[in-house]
Amino acid sequence: MKHIKFQPKGVCSMQIDFDIDEESKVHNVSFIGGCNGNLKAIGKLVEGKDAGEIASILRGNRCGMRTTSCADQFAIALEQNI
Numbered sequence: 001m002k003h004i005k006f007q008p009k010g011v012c013s014m015q016i017d018f019d020i021d022e023e024s025k026v027h028n029v030s031f032i033g034g035c036n037g038n039l040k041a042i043g044k045l046v047e048g049k050d051a052g053e054i055a056s057i058l059r060g061n062r063c064g065m066r067t068t069s070c071a072d073q074f075a076i077a078l079e080q081n082i
Contacts, residue, residue: 001027004081008073010066013039016074024051024082034070042071051082 006016013034019027029043046054055078063069 002081004077006073006077006080008068008070008077010068011063011070011073013070013073016070016077018074018077020051020078020081025049026051026054026078029074031070031074039070042074051078055079055082 001019001021003019004017006018007014008016011034013031015032016029017032018029021027025048026046027048029046031039031043042058055075058071058075059079061069061071061075
């Protein structure tokens with residue numbers, strides 16, 4: 001299992017931590033900073049799911065007037081590690 005620490009850009013979250021196993025399944029997602037309840041929910045919803053599938057769903061999600069979001073940054077992190 002590979003542990004990832006990703007520093008997102010342009011969002012409130014300061015770090016995204018997660019694991020990817022040999023089958024590209026995502027585990028133990030946690031966000032440091034950001035909207036705590038919403039980001040914990042993302043972690044629960046994606047637990048054990050395929051990294052590519054998660055990235056395709058979350059990619060392009062925006063937060064308010066920003067061009068990105070914590071979910072979009074998570075998608076970027078996943079894409080860089082699968």
